[in-house]
Amino acid sequence: MSKVTVAALQLAFSHDEGENIALVEDHVHKAAARGAKIILPPELFEGPYFCTVEDEALFGRARPAAEHPAVTTMQRLARDLGVYIPTSFFERDGHHHYNSLAMIDDSGEIMGVYRKSHIPDGPGYEEKYYFRPGNSGFKVWPTRYGTIGVGICWDQWYPESARVMALMGAEMLFYPTAIGTEPYDDTLDTSRMWRRAMQGHAVSNCMPVIAANRIGVEEMPGCAGAQTFYGHSFITNEWGDLVAEVENWQTGALVATLDLDAARTHRAGMGFFRDRRPELYGRIAQDV
Amino acid sequence: MSKVTVAALQLAFSHDEGENIALVEDHVHKAAARGAKIILPPELFEGPYFCTVEDEALFGRARPAAEHPAVTTMQRLARDLGVYIPTSFFERDGHHHYNSLAMIDDSGEIMGVYRKSHIPDGPGYEEKYYFRPGNSGFKVWPTRYGTIGVGICWDQWYPESARVMALMGAEMLFYPTAIGTEPYDDTLDTSRMWRRAMQGHAVSNCMPVIAANRIGVEEMPGCAGAQTFYGHSFITNEWGDLVAEVENWQTGALVATLDLDAARTHRAGMGFFRDRRPELYGRIAQDV
Numbered sequence: 246m247s248k249v250t251v252a253a254l255q256l257a258f259s260h261d262e263g264e265n266i267a268l269v270e271d272h273v274h275k276a277a278a279r280g281a282k283i284i285l286p287p288e289l290f291e292g293p294y295f296c297t298v299e300d301e302a303l304f305g306r307a308r309p310a311a312e313h314p315a316v317t318t319m320q321r322l323a324r325d326l327g328v329y330i331p332t333s334f335f336e337r338d339g340h341h342h343y344n345s346l347a348m349i350d351d352s353g354e355i356m357g358v359y360r361k362s363h364i365p366d367g368p369g370y371e372e373k374y375y376f377r378p379g380n381s382g383f384k385v386w387p388t389r390y391g392t393i394g395v396g397i398c399w400d401q402w403y404p405e406s407a408r409v410m411a412l413m414g415a416e417m418l419f420y421p422t423a424i425g426t427e428p429y430d431d432t433l434d435t436s437r438m439w440r441r442a443m444q445g446h447a448v449s450n451c452m453p454v455i456a457a458n459r460i461g462v463e464e465m466p467g468c469a470g471a472q473t474f475y476g477h478s479f480i481t482n483e484w485g486d487l488v489a490e491v492e493n494w495q496t497g498a499l500v501a502t503l504d505l506d507a508a509r510t511h512r513a514g515m516g517f518f519r520d521r522r523p524e525l526y527g528r529i530a531q532d533v
Numbered sequence: 534m535s536k537v538t539v540a541a542l543q544l545a546f547s548h549d550e551g552e553n554i555a556l557v558e559d560h561v562h563k564a565a566a567r568g569a570k571i572i573l574p575p576e577l578f579e580g581p582y583f584c585t586v587e588d589e590a591l592f593g594r595a596r597p598a599a600e601h602p603a604v605t606t607m608q609r610l611a612r613d614l615g616v617y618i619p620t621s622f623f624e625r626d627g628h629h630h631y632n633s634l635a636m637i638d639d640s641g642e643i644m645g646v647y648r649k650s651h652i653p654d655g656p657g658y659e660e661k662y663y664f665r666p667g668n669s670g671f672k673v674w675p676t677r678y679g680t681i682g683v684g685i686c687w688d689q690w691y692p693e694s695a696r697v698m699a700l701m702g703a704e705m706l707f708y709p710t711a712i713g714t715e716p717y718d719d720t721l722d723t724s725r726m727w728r729r730a731m732q733g734h735a736v737s738n739c740m741p742v743i744a745a746n747r748i749g750v751e752e753m754p755g756c757a758g759a760q761t762f763y764g765h766s767f768i769t770n771e772w773g774d775l776v777a778e779v780e781n782w783q784t785g786a787l788v789a790t791l792d793l794d795a796a797r798t799h800r801a802g803m804g805f806f807r808d809r810r811p812e813l814y815g816r817i818a819q820d821v
Contacts, residue, residue, distance in 0.1 A: 363808045382813055402805055404692030404737050405814045412816050438736045441773045445733015448726045449692050485729045517690055520651045525670055526693045526818040528700050532811050 247506035249390035251417070251453075252281035253499045255478040255491050257461030262291050266318050273322055273330065276498040282351070282390055283329040284498075287459040287478075288398050288421040289344070290333065291315040294459065297428070297468045299374045307337035310358055316347045324353030329388050331395045333421040335375075336360070344376040346395055346421065348386045359384040361397040362406060368429040369472055372399070383409045391416040391505045398422045401439070401456065405529060407446035411518075416505050418446060422458040425474035436477045447485035451512035453503045454481045460496060483508035535794035537678035539705070539741075540569035540786045543766040543779050545749030550579050554606050561607075564786040565614040570639070570678055572786075575747040575766075576621045576686050576709040577632070579603040582747065585716070585756045587662045595625035598646055604635045612641030617676050619683045621709045623663075624648070632664040634683055634709065636674050647672040649685040650694060656717040657760055660687070671697045679704040679793045686710045689727070689744065693817060695734035699806075704793050706734060710746040713762035724765045735773035739800035741791045742769045748784060771796035 254272045258265045269286045276284045288294075291314065295303050310316050319332040329351050336345035336358070344361035360379025364372045383406055385394040394410030394417070396403075401420040410418060420443065427433040440456075447454040460476035480489040480501040489501040512518065542560045546553045557574045564572045576582075579602065583591050598604050607620040617639055624633035624646070632649035648667025652660045671694055673682040682698030682705070684691075689708040698706060708731065715721040728744075735742040748764035768777040768789040777789040800806065 362810050362813055365804060365808060367802070367804060378810065399808065402737060402803075403809070404696060404733070405809070405817060408692060409814060409816050412821055437774070438772055441729070441732050442736045444729050445692070445737065448730045449690060449733065484726055486725075514655070515690075516653060516655060520653060520687065521691070521693070522650050522666065523818050523820050525650055526697060528697050529693060530811050530814040530818045533700055 248502055248504050250280040250282055250500060250502045251455055251480065252276035252279070252284045253455050253457035253478045253480060254284065254286045255458060255460050255476050255499065256287060256290065256496050258290060258293055258459060258463070260293055262314065265291050266315055270318060270322055272498050273326065273328070276500060277326040277328050279498065279500045281328065281498070281500050283388065283393065285331055285419050285421055285455055285457045286333065287457045288333045288423040289335060290459070293463045293465060294423040294472065294474070295465055296371050296375060297369050297472050298465045299371050300467055304342060304375070307335045307342045309337055310334065310345070310347045310355060316349070316355070319349050320353040320355070323349045323351055327351045331419050331421065333397060341377045342375055343379055344372065344397055346397055348384070348395065351389065356386050357384055359395055359397070361400060363399040363403055365399040369427060383413065385410050385413045385415045393417050393419060395419045398424065402442050404446060404449065407450055411450040411452065415452065416508065417453045417455065417503065418450070420454070420456045422456055423474060424458055425472055428470050428472065434475070436475050440477060440479060444481055444485040447481040447483065449517065451483045451515055451517065452508055453483055483511050536790055536792050538568040538570055538788060538790045539743055539768065540564035540567070540572045540788045541743050541745035541766045541768060542572065542574045542786050543746060543748050543764050544575060544578065544784050546578060546581055546747060546751070548581055550602065553579050554603055558606060558610055560786050561610055561614065561616070561618065564788060565616050567786065567788045569616065569786070569788050571617040571676065571681065573619055573707050573709055573743055573745045574621065575745045576711040577623060578621065578747070581751045581753060582711040582760065582762070583753055584659050584663060585657050585760050586753045587659050588755055592630060592663070595623040595630045597625055598622065598633070598635045598643060604637070604643070607637050608641040608643070611637045611639055615639045619707050619709065621685060629665045630663055631667055632660065632685055634685055636672070636683065639677065644674045645672055647683055647685070649688060651687040651691055653687040657715060671701065673698050673701045673703045681705050681707060683707045686712065690730050692734060692737065695738055699738040699740065703740065704796065705741045705743065705791065706738070708742070708744045710744055711762060712746055713760055716758050716760065722763070724763050728765060728767060732769055732773040735769040735771065737805065739771045739803055739805065740796055741771055771799050
């Protein structure tokens with residue numbers, strides 16, 4: 246099928262898990278009513294972005310996919326509405342903890358779990374304390390509307406993850422996100438870089454990119470300052486042009502219809518994949 | 534040394550080789566007078582961009598670096614002015630022909646030759662007829678002002694070439710270019726994609742990018758239509774912000790001063806290189 250309507254949800258979350266999941270549920274309904282068939286909520290939407298602090302008790306929030314209320318609720322919703330929902334969640338697997346994503350298909354089944362490969366660390370984003378670097382490798386999934394690749398937040402800065410997913414057959418790239426101000430430097434606004442990195446992936450791989458970021462001010466007990474998530478969620482076409490974006494402080498669903506046949510033709514015509522020189526790229530895959 | 538002033542030349546070329554080389558010479562002088570220490574002319578500046586046609590006679594323009602007037606003139610100029618000039622030229626090496634670049638240091642010596650790795654092909658850009666895909670691999674060179682990597686035109690669309698040069702130690706990326714309208718589709722303007730791809734490299738690698746494109750309308754005997762080169766040359770900082778750009782139809786030198794120490798600190802702080810997962814990138818270096 247050539248055309249597909251997709252949505253990215255830009256939402257503000259509280260400390261109430263039930264309330265957060267219900268909020269996403271509500272906006273998935275609204276996006277589906279507008280025709281969206283693949284609907285992307287932000288990263289770790291069941292709670293506040295807790296990685297601003299390093300608190301042992303917070304590991305208690307991690308659960309296996311089958312027991313995680315964000316996942317099980319989205320499964321029911323996906324089946325009811327006949328939509329795909331790439332669902333970010335804090336995963337526990339034995340003694341390991343991952344920043345993961347359950348790819349939920351339009352019958353409500355989990356097609357697979359991707360575990361975030363690139364784990365950031367620094368003031369406001371203490372993810373290396375919580376998350377083991379993902380051991381799933383990059384993943385792509387066939388849907389009724391085309392093959393999709395999903396990276397999680399920090400993955401979005403890496404041309405490597407976008408390219409690997411493209412080489413695995415992805416035709417669209419989805420990135421659930423939690424990014425905002427830098428607590429150590431409140432003059433630092435990374436939002437333009439954040440967009441540029443992903444618009445670059447769209448251009449280099451000639452495919453649409455969909456990014457859903459949380460928005461709003463959040464506080465965590467034990468954290469000196471508040472964290473302001475900057476939104477700026479967007480959808481690009483295969484040229485990297487923004488075809489849907491929301492204002493910084495607006496919440497809701499961005500919806501856009503993408504033409505994957507046109508993207509495929511553009512991709513062939515540009516010849517980027519034809520002219521690759523994998524024999525010269527060895528250093529990228531080496532520990533240097 | 535932390536700060537370096539660099540220049541990109543945006544110029545229009547004729548069919549007169551002597552005139553073209555003299556034009557570049559003049560603008561290298563002007564850029565040097567404004568303090569530039571590394572000065573980048575556009576791709577294949579000694580003539581019109583001839584790859585709009587496939588004409589056997591044009592192979593006669595290729596010469597070894599030591600005999601090429603563009604290279605030897607820039608060597609003299611580099612020595613006289615004490616500047617580095619990455620110099621694009623059409624290279625002959627035995628039976629092979631390459632789209633090459635001689636890295637000329639500030640004493641006028643050739644530090645090495647890079648041969649364009651990615652060769653485009655299509656209406657208006659029939660490069661596969663003329664150029665063997667480069668066998669040099671990617672190259673970086675230490676200068677008095679930092680280590681620089683140079684890609685040639687089509688290389689600039691590839692996140693792989695930028696990343697490999699970064700992993701080899703590059704602190705700035707230079708791209709001489711010849712790009713403009715698409716003869717088969719005069720509504721197609723790739724200039725915004727062209728910038729986006731390279732601004733993406735700047736963000737992902739946290740380093741400045743300098744791109745010099747030719748400008749103006751050129752005709753080649755035997756070519757049905759004219760080719761309009763669109764300029765849009767630019768210099769970014771390590772955030773991908775444009776710190777110097779020229780209007781579409783303006784010619785001359787863009788000059789900017791870059792702070793490589795600040796870029797290095799930013800690069801460390803972002804942690805993109807720290808968090809890479811080379812063991813997951815194998816597919817990039819495989820023929821898949």
